[in-house]
Every structure is written in C-alpha cells, then in structure tokens.
Amino acid sequence: MSAxxxxxxxxxGRKRTRTIKVDALARVEGEGAMKVVVRDGRxxxxxxxxxxxxxxxxxxxxxxxxxEAPDITARICGICPVAYIMxxxxxxxxxxxxxxxxxxxxxxxxxxxxEWLESHGLHVIALHAPDFLGYDGVVQMARDHRELVERGLxxxxxxxxxxxxxxxxxxxxxxxxxxxxxxxxxxxxxxPLRETLERAREYALDLTRWAxxxxxxxxxxDYVFVALRAADEYAIQRGRIASSTGLDIHVSAYEEHFVEExxxxxxxxxxxxxxxxxxxxxxxxxxxxxxxRQLSPLALEAARDAGLEPVCTNPFRSLLVRCVELVFxxxxxxxxxxxxxxxxxxxxxxxxRRAVGHGAxxxxxxxxxxxxxxxxxxxxxxxxxVPPTSQNQRSIEADLREVVAGGxxxxxxxxxxxxxxxxxxxxPCISCATHFLDLELDRA
Amino acid sequence: xxKFASCDGCQLSLLDCExxxxxxxxxxxxxxxxxxxxxxxxxxxxxxxxxxxxxTPHDAQRILEVRRSSRVLITIGACATAGGIQAxxxxxxVEDFTRAVYAxxxxxxxxxxxxxxxxxxxxxxxxxxxxxxxxxxxxxLSAFLNDRRPAIASASVCxxxxxxxxxxxxxxxxxxxxxxxTHAGCGAICPAYDRGCYGxxxxxxxxxxxxxxxxxxxHGMAERDLVRVYRTFNANAPAFREQSAALEEDAx
Numbered sequence: 001m002s003a004x005x006x007x008x009x010x011x012x013g014r015k016r017t018r019t020i021k022v023d024a025l026a027r028v029e030g031e032g033a034m035k036v037v038v039r040d041g042r043x044x045x046x047x048x049x050x051x052x053x054x055x056x057x058x059x060x061x062x063x064x065x066x067x068e069a070p071d072i073t074a075r076i077c078g079i080c081p082v083a084y085i086m087x088x089x090x091x092x093x094x095x096x097x098x099x100x101x102x103x104x105x106x107x108x109x110x111x112x113x114x115e116w117l118e119s120h121g122l123h124v125i126a127l128h129a130p131d132f133l134g135y136d137g138v139v140q141m142a143r144d145h146r147e148l149v150e151r152g153l154x155x156x157x158x159x160x161x162x163x164x165x166x167x168x169x170x171x172x173x174x175x176x177x178x179x180x181x182x183x184x185x186x187x188x189x190x191x192p193l194r195e196t197l198e199r200a201r202e203y204a205l206d207l208t209r210w211a212x213x214x215x216x217x218x219x220x221x222d223y224v225f226v227a228l229r230a231a232d233e234y235a236i237q238r239g240r241i242a243s244s245t246g247l248d249i250h251v252s253a254y255e256e257h258f259v260e261e262x263x264x265x266x267x268x269x270x271x272x273x274x275x276x277x278x279x280x281x282x283x284x285x286x287x288x289x290x291x292x293r294q295l296s297p298l299a300l301e302a303a304r305d306a307g308l309e310p311v312c313t314n315p316f317r318s319l320l321v322r323c324v325e326l327v328f329x330x331x332x333x334x335x336x337x338x339x340x341x342x343x344x345x346x347x348x349x350x351x352x353r354r355a356v357g358h359g360a361x362x363x364x365x366x367x368x369x370x371x372x373x374x375x376x377x378x379x380x381x382x383x384x385x386v387p388p389t390s391q392n393q394r395s396i397e398a399d400l401r402e403v404v405a406g407g408x409x410x411x412x413x414x415x416x417x418x419x420x421x422x423x424x425x426x427x428p429c430i431s432c433a434t435h436f437l438d439l440e441l442d443r444a
Numbered sequence: 445x446x447k448f449a450s451c452d453g454c455q456l457s458l459l460d461c462e463x464x465x466x467x468x469x470x471x472x473x474x475x476x477x478x479x480x481x482x483x484x485x486x487x488x489x490x491x492x493x494x495x496x497x498x499x500t501p502h503d504a505q506r507i508l509e510v511r512r513s514s515r516v517l518i519t520i521g522a523c524a525t526a527g528g529i530q531a532x533x534x535x536x537x538v539e540d541f542t543r544a545v546y547a548x549x550x551x552x553x554x555x556x557x558x559x560x561x562x563x564x565x566x567x568x569x570x571x572x573x574x575x576x577x578x579x580x581x582x583x584x585l586s587a588f589l590n591d592r593r594p595a596i597a598s599a600s601v602c603x604x605x606x607x608x609x610x611x612x613x614x615x616x617x618x619x620x621x622x623x624x625x626t627h628a629g630c631g632a633i634c635p636a637y638d639r640g641c642y643g644x645x646x647x648x649x650x651x652x653x654x655x656x657x658x659x660x661x662x663h664g665m666a667e668r669d670l671v672r673v674y675r676t677f678n679a680n681a682p683a684f685r686e687q688s689a690a691l692e693e694d695a696x
Contacts, residue, residue: 026482030452053449053499054554055530065672071642075529075677078453078575126459126480137481139469149466157462168633170460171453171575172644175637182639346638420482 016040020416027127027137028428034419036404043408046400048393048423061383066092066352066374067178073370073385074172077429079122081172082115082163083363084385086237087370092178094252095357095374096350103343104180106336108237111166111176112361113333116236117159117200118170119364120284120322120329123427124207125152128319131421132214148210151203155326158193158200162333165189180347190337197337201330205302208323212306216316217418219402223313223395224278225286228362234287234294234328236362242290245276252358254369260386271391279394282366283426284321285312296335299328315399315425322427352378363388365427389429396426445477446510448496448503449530449558453575454521455479455495461578468582471589487513491588497523497558499530504555504564511565516588519561520581522574522677526646529574531558531680535688558680569594572627574644574677580629597628600648601641605632613640618663622673625651625683646678653687667695 020036031052037045057076061069069088074081086108093100100108126138129152135141142149160170166185167173175181226247228239241249241257249257258280261270273280288303289311295303303324312321354376360369366388373382403422407415445455459465459480475485492514498504511517522528534557561567571584580596587594597603601623605612613619613635621640623632627648634641647653653674660670674688 024478026478027480031447053503055449055499055528055558056533060529060532065669068672068676072529072676075451075453075574078451078456081451081453122456122459130481136483137477139466139474139481140483142466142469146466153462153465157460160460160462168637169575169630171456174634174639174642181637182634183637 017044018412020412020419022416022420025420025423027130027424030429032423032428034400034423036400036415036419038404038408041408043401043404046397046404048396048400058383058385061372061380064380066095066372066378066380067350069370069372069380069383070176070178071172071174076385076387078171079119079429080115080363080365080368082112082167082176083361083368084370085173085176086112086361087359087363087368087385088372089176089178090238090251090359090361091357091370091372092359092374093350093357094359095355095372096178096352097355098179098348098350100180101343101348103184103341104347105237106340107166107181107184108176109233110333110336110340111163111173112236113329113336114159114162114166114170116325116329116364117333118156118163119159119427120326121152121156121159123364124211124319124322124326125149125156127427128322128424131417131424132216132319148207151206155200155203155207155330158196158330161196162193165193177347179350180345182346184342184344184346186342187340190340193337194334197330197334201298201327201334204323204326204330205298208302208306208320208327211320211323212308214319216314217403217421218314219316219399219406219422220313221315221395221399221402222278223285223289224273224276224280225289226273226280226282226367226391227286227290228360228367229291230294234291234332238361241360241367243273243280244286244289251360251369254358254360254386255371255384258369258386258391260390270393271386272394279398280391281395282388282391283318283364284325284366285315285318286366287362288312288321288324295324295328296331298331299324302327315395315422318425318427352376365389365392365429367391387429389426392426392428396423396428399425445474445479446492446494446496447478448494448507448524448561449499450496450521450523450528452479452495454524454573455493457520457576457578457581458493461582464582468585472585489514491516491518491585494519494524494561495521497527497530497560498564499555499558501555507561507564516568517561517565518569518571518584518588519567520571520576522572522644522646523558524561525570525572525681526678527558527560527680529677529679532675533558534680535675535685560680571596571629572645573629574646577629577631598649599628600624600651601626601628601630601632601635601645604628604630605635608632608636610635613638614659614663620660620663620665620669620673622656625653625656642676643673643684644677646681647683651683653683654690657687657691667691671695 070085073084228235229242230239622643623641
C-alpha cells in the first residue's frame with residue numbers, strides 16, 4: 001500500500017529531472033494515480049493513471065435480460081447509480097420504441113435531482129472544499145468550519161432522502177425500472193421532503209455565496225463544452241447532445257461524433273470528438289455554458305451574486321458551478337414535488353424487439369451514454385457504456401499540463417497539491433471510468 | 445477503510461451517515477480512508493473495513509498486507525463477502541474472457557475470478573448487502589468500540605417484511621421474490637415498493653433455495669430466468685451458485 005501523497009523523484013540528479021508522483025489519489029471515487037515528469041525545465045510526461053481493477057460490465061451484460069440493465073449498471077457506481085439506471089432505461093425504451101408518459105418523466109427528473117444534490121453535495125463539501133481551505137479532508141475541516149460542513153452535509157442528505165423516498169434507498173435504489181417505476185409514491189411519502197428541501201435550498205444559497213468568496217487559482221482553458229440540451233428545461237434526464245462548437249444531434253448519433261481510444265497506462269478509455277483537436281468537456285461547466293439560461297430565476301440570481309461568469313472556463317471554479325446547480329436542484333425538486341400526483345399504472349408495458357437503443361442523461365459529472373443491442377426475446381446482445389469521467393480524461397490531462405507549465409517554479413509539494421486539486425476539479429469517478437475496457441480481442 | 449474491486453457505494457455509506465459522521469469521527473481516529481481524506485496514518489489498525497472483491501494478482505497480495513496490519517477485519521458489501529456482480533466472470537466462458545484480457549499486455553493484469561475476501565484471509569465479521577445498510581454499519585462500529593456482539597440478524601428478508609407490515613408479493617400477487625432465501629438487513633425495501641426481492645443481500649444461513657425454486661417455477665418462471673435470478677450481485681455466494689448450477693444442469 002502506498003501512502004497518498006508520497007512524492008517520489010530524483011531532483012538532485014544532473015539531468016535536473018523532477019518527478020512528481022501521487023501513488024493513490026485521495027478524495028476521488030475509485031483508484032487512480034498521477035505522474036508528472038519535468039526535465040530541464042520542460043514538462044516531459046503527464047499521466048493520469050487509472051489502476052482500479054476492471055470489472056467488465058459490458059461483457060457481463062451480454063445475455064442478460066434487457067430489464068436487468070438498469071440494476072446491473074447501477075453497480076458501476078455507488079455515487080451515481082441513478083444516472084446509470086436512467087441512461088440504461090432510456091436506451092432500452094428507445095430500443096423498444098417506448099416513450100415514457102409525462103408523469104413518469106417528471107418523477108425521473110425528481111429522483112435525478114436527488115442524485116445531483118447527493119453527489120454534488122458530497123463533492124463540494126467533502127472532497128473539493130478541503131483543497132481551498134487547506135485541509136486533508138472534511139473531518140479535519142469540520143473542526144474549524146463546523147457550520148459550513150454541516151450545511152453541506154445537510155444538502156447532501158436532502159438529496160439522499162429524496163432518492164430514498166422515491167427509490168426505496170439512496171444507494172442502488174430499487175423502485176426504478178424500464179417503463180416507469182414499480183410503485184408510484186404517494187403524496188404523503190413525498191410531503192415531508194418539502195421542509196428538508198427548503199432548508200437545503202437556503203444552505204445551497206449559503207454555499208454559493210461562500211464559493212463566490214473563495215480564492216481560485218488562475219487558469220483559463222479553451223474548452224469544447226458538450227452536454228445534453230432540452231428545449232423545455234435544463235437538461236438532466238433526457239435531451240439532444242449539444243456542443244459549444246454547434247453540434248446538435250440525436251443521442252443515437254453519439255458514436256458518429258465521439259470515439260473512444262484505449263490508452264495503455266489506464267484501465268479506462270479516453271474519448272475524443274471527431275474532427276476536433278481540443279479535448280471536450282462534460283459536466284457542470286459544460287451544462288452551465290450551454291444551458292445556463294434555463295436555470296431557475298433563483299439559481300441564476302445566486303450565480304450572478306456570486307460573480308459566476310456566463311461562460312466559465314476556469315476548471316477550479318467548477319466548485320462554484322456545482323453550488324449553483326445545488327440551488328437549482330433543490331428549487332426544481334420543490335417545484336416537481338408541488339406538482340406531483342401519483343399515477344396508475346406505475347409503468348407502461350415495454351415489449352422487447354430485435355433492435356438497438358441509445359440512452360444518455362446528465363450524470364452529476366456529465367454526459368453518460370449507453371447503447372444496447374437486444375434480441376426479440378429481450379436478451380442483450382451487445383452493450384456499450386461511456387461514462388463522463390472517461391470523456392473528461394483528456395481534459396483532465398490538458399488542465400494538468402497547463403497547471404504544471406505555469407507552476408514549474410513552485411516547490412514540489414505545492415505543485416503536487418495543485419495538481420491533485422486540478423484533478424479533483426472534475427470530481428472524477430474512477431470507479432466509473434475504469435469499467436469500460438474493450439474486451440474484443442484483436443486477432444488480426 | 446480499504447477498497448478492492450467495487451463501486452465505492454459501501455464506503456460511501458459511511459459518508460452517507462450525514463448526521464453521525466462527525467460524531468463517529470470524534471470517537472475513532474479514521475486512519476486510512478482515501479475517498480474521504482488524503483491524510484493517512486500508518487498501521488497497525490484496530491479495525492479495518494474492507495470493500496470490494498479480489499480480482500487482480502496485486503490485490504491478492506494487498507489483502508494479505510491489510511490483514512497483517514489489522515486487529516479486526518470486517519468485510520462490507522456483496523463484493524467483499526461474495527465476489528459481487530463482477531463474480532459473474534467466474535461462471536461464464538472464463539477461458540475466452542481471460543485470453544482476451546491477457547493477450548493485450550497493455551491491460552492491467554486481471555484474475556479469471558472475482559473472489560470474496562474470506563477466500564484469501566480470515567475475516568472477523570461480514571456485513572452483507574449491495575449496498576450495505578448504513579444503520580447496520582453504525583451498529584457494527586459501535587459494537588466493536590464497546591466490545592460487544594453486533595445486533596445484526598441473520599434471518600431472511602421475510603422476517604423483516606412481516607415486521608414492516610408488507611403484503612407478501614409472492615403469495616398475494618404471484619410476483620417472483622427471493623425474500624425467503626435472502627439474508628435480512630435491507631429492511632425489506634423491494635416488497636414495500638411492490639417489487640419482489642432480488643437477493644442483493646445474498647443467501648441467508650441455510651436457505652432452502654430448492655423449495656423456493658419450485659415455487660417460482662410453479663408461478664410460471666422460465667428456466668432461463670430461474671438461473672438468472674440467482675446470478676446477480678451474489679452469484680458466487682455458495683448457496684446461490686449451487687442452485688443456479690443445479691438448474692443449469694437440469695436444463696442439460
């Protein structure tokens with residue numbers, strides 16, 4: 001076991017090589033490492049290495065029933081199971097030619113708001129904030145900033161309670177299925193959430209104000225933003241795929257525009273946008289840049305008051321964007337709960353047919369795409385899953401390049417910390433990114 | 445807190461104890477919890493919580509080190525106690541699967557199997573579930589802190605279901621349900637949402653899977669589906685593994 005933050009290196013050598021290594025990245029989900037080599041004042045190597053063991057989800061899904069994909073893919077990530085469930089569900093309903101009726105769509109959006117709150121809440125307060133305030137972790141930070149931490153944890157908890165009320169439990173919820181839900185919750189079951197969410201909204205506003213006052217490292221990047229876009233609302237549970245370069249495509253055209261490449265050092269695949277040299281970026285900053293105007297008035301006001309620019313290109317400021325999305329998710333959840341009416345039947349019939357289906361949703365970390373080929377009896381013939389973290393991996397490395405290039409004079413420990421912080425800007429979910437090794441053997 | 449092949453959900457359960465987290469951290473020193481903190485205290489450790497299954501040669505070595513440096517070792521979740529969903533690789537065409545992996549040296553080396561921690565080292569307590577129940581995790585920590593036995597039932601989900609006042613989905617609606625053979629701990633969530641239990645807490649002690657299988661078949665479940673219901677998140681747990689293998693054998 002290597003301790004986190006163990007800096008290796010041979011800086012005293014004649015070649016004047018500095019190696020900065022973090023053997024086990026902390027405060028990220030999953031297992032990754034980072035290596036930076038600087039030789040004679042020039043950046044030589046930069047690597048985000050993912051060594052999380054592969055779990056072969058795409059292989060395991062073959063032969064399973066199409067109705068099982070949501071629950072199985074949920075197990076890719078304990079932090080964003082709803083995102084996996086929803087993208088798989090969209091893909092299966094697409095394959096079978098079913099569009100979920102309005103009440104089901106609303107309930108899905110509501111439970112997804114819970115996941116944004118839970119996941120962003122965790123990242124903002126427990127994983128990212130300690131970087132800005134100079135602590136190793138949230139427990140240490142709480143000794144000096146108890147109220148801030150408690151408010152952050154409360155927002156996270158509100159998200160968990162929302163998922164549990166609709167889905168039965170917060171991690172790997174059980175009530176969501178292809179076609180709808182197993183049981184439509186009663187108004188009485190959702191009512192107690194009102195008070196919790198109202199308080200969470202106040203705290204999310206506090207967090208946004210606080211995030212507006214932080215001192216962010218300076219870094220401006222030239223990103224291509226990619227996110228879902230919906231005509232009628234800030235896209236979460238469905239939409240078309242849009243980019244800042246003018247892309248506007250149906251989800252089924254995803255693989256014509258985005259390709260994955262295997263990088264040797266990593267058990268994850270890297271994604272690239274066809275015909276675009278620059279790495280693209282998914283997640284809160286992309287959503288904000290592309291769809292920000294569709295946020296609720298309260299969230300927009302909070303963003304403006306905190307000084308968030310209309311297009312934010314400083315990855316460190318993603319913390320602030322997440323806070324604005326926390327305000328939005330509480331606001332949106334309250335609106336959806338007020339309008340909620342239980343529905344019957346709780347799901348629509350979905351009859352399998354031999355077809356290919358595509359599904360995408362906005363996971364907390366960004367676009368999560370899945371494609372399935374299914375047989376007439378419902379058996380899955382082929383599965384493809386592209387999580388946000390593997391799409392963002394090139395951007396993470398490009399950011400690191402700039403951070404290191406601009407920080408060559410920094411003391412090694414300081415530079416190492418800012419590199420780690422730079423990776424954490426992405427809230428990288430390494431557990432997610434790693435499970436997508438292509439198992440096809442090239443026998444040529 | 446140690447992570448092996450897993451989704452991070454079980455260790456997240458500790459961070460999901462939002463109301464208790466800071467109090468827990470006041471009672472114990474969290475020495476190694478990379479998901480939560482970059483501060484690491486060197487062992488030996490009083491209690492190690494282990495999430496995830498062993499799927500790589502490196503991890504097969506690493507768990508030995510964890511065991512050596514821990515007075516008490518507790519496994520949390522279906523991956524650590526039974527091999528998890530990734531143990532499906534143990535049951536499918538492993539040879540082709542592994543050849544595909546090893547034929548490409550750039551890939552990290554991977555074992556042909558996903559195995560529970562107890563296949564490698566002595567485990568002091570196993571907490572079941574995919575994911576675990578955070579209330580049970582707190583009970584477990586509290587029991588070890590106070591040197592008492594944890595109050596964690598080993599009965600079936602049916603017991604919890606009755607206590608929750610659910611209508612039996614199997615008897616009343618003919619919905620396939622693994623409750624009668626599944627380890628308690630979740631609080632019978634699925635039946636409360638009109639869904640049959642899908643066995644994510646793994647087999648209870650001495651489950652009568654043969655009897656349940658007869659029931660399910662009697663309700664019209666096809667052979668292929670019968671095999672599948674035992675092959676999800678605890679497919680490698682002996683009772684479920686044997687039942688699914690027996691069904692497959694029957695089918696010839």
